[in-house]
Amino acid sequence: MATLQLQLSSGYQSSSCRHLPISLSYPSIRCANDRQLLFNRIAPVYDNLNDMLSLGQHRIWKRMAVSWTGAKLGDCVLDLCCGSGDLAFLLSEKVGSNGKVSGLDFSKEQLLMASSRQHLLSKACYKNIEWIEGDATNLPFPDRYFNAITIGYGLRNVVDKRKAMQEMFRVLKPGSKASVLDFNKSTQPFVASFQEWMIDNVVVPVATAYGLAKEYEYLKGSIREYLTGNELEELALDAGFSTAKYYEISGGLMGNLVATR
Numbered sequence: 307m308a309t310l311q312l313q314l315s316s317g318y319q320s321s322s323c324r325h326l327p328i329s330l331s332y333p334s335i336r337c338a339n340d341r342q343l344l345f346n347r348i349a350p351v352y353d354n355l356n357d358m359l360s361l362g363q364h365r366i367w368k369r370m371a372v373s374w375t376g377a378k379l380g381d382c383v384l385d386l387c388c389g390s391g392d393l394a395f396l397l398s399e400k401v402g403s404n405g406k407v408s409g410l411d412f413s414k415e416q417l418l419m420a421s422s423r424q425h426l427l428s429k430a431c432y433k434n435i436e437w438i439e440g441d442a443t444n445l446p447f448p449d450r451y452f453n454a455i456t457i458g459y460g461l462r463n464v465v466d467k468r469k470a471m472q473e474m475f476r477v478l479k480p481g482s483k484a485s486v487l488d489f490n491k492s493t494q495p496f497v498a499s500f501q502e503w504m505i506d507n508v509v510v511p512v513a514t515a516y517g518l519a520k521e522y523e524y525l526k527g528s529i530r531e532y533l534t535g536n537e538l539e540e541l542a543l544d545a546g547f548s549t550a551k552y553y554e555i556s557g558g559l560m561g562n563l564v565a566t567r
């Protein structure tokens with residue numbers, strides 16, 4: 307906890323992007339809900355499982371998501387639902403030491419994991435990342451603050467997706483992009499069946515070996531209840547984005563929405 311607080315209170319300052327005083331406790335996250343507890347529980351093994359279950363492919367998908375944002379040196383960017391920080395670290399390399407990255411999540415355990423990875427990796431540019439405990443549907447940032455936003459495997463898990471999209475719109479500068487990476491809820495029956503087969507026969511059995519069967523059984527239902535590419539485009543346009551384009555990745559198993567404010 308000490309590490310996280312240190313990082314939060316010593317936020318990086320640059321001429322283009324001022325550090326904001328950020329409090330650790332928002333009323334909306336004091337009452338822990340099931341999803342928050344779930345992500346706290348899986349935090350210790352989350353990165354290993356991602357590598358194992360995607361055969362390392364998630365690293366490529368995350369690079370694609372970051373490059374779709376158009377983030378560049380000196381930018382001030384946000385990784386929403388940052389978890390243990392993969393996308394925040396990639397963004398940090400893009401924006402360099404004159405830029406700033408905020409990684410926000412409502413799981414304290416995931417943020418602690420992110421913070422300890424930041425210290426272990428000890429790359430100079432990673433000093434530009436701050437970790438913030440907060441709610442994606444009530445962002446602690448002013449309007450038009452960020453040059454880019456990523457959200458990887460996050461929106462599917464947010465209960466009020468419409469509000470989260472509206473918040474992304476609000477905190478983005480005009481002309482800037484949000485890049486939303488996740489499982490694709492495919493409209494092709496073969497792809498959807500293959501995805502479910504993989505979850506039942508690969509993901510859940512591997513997670514079971516880590517004592518996390520229930521946590522990963524949740525995945526299948528969450529994809530079924532998620533939005534298709536077209537629905538995500540509509541959600542973004544309804545929130546005010548001027549353009550929204552959804553790209554299917556890896557044969558339609560994954561997908562990435564790119565929305566421009």
Ligand SMILES: C[S@@+](CC[C@H](N)C(=O)[O-])C[C@H]1O[C@@H](n2cnc3c(N)ncnc32)[C@H](O)[C@@H]1O
Nearest residue numbers: 345387388389411412413441442458459463464
């Ligand atoms: C599957 S993880 C993805 C982590 C990371 N982005 C990645 O791609 O590896 C989803 C994350 O979303 C976070 N999350 C879900 N709902 C949230 C909310 N309303 N506000 C903030 N974080 C949320 C969870 O705590 C979890 O860390």
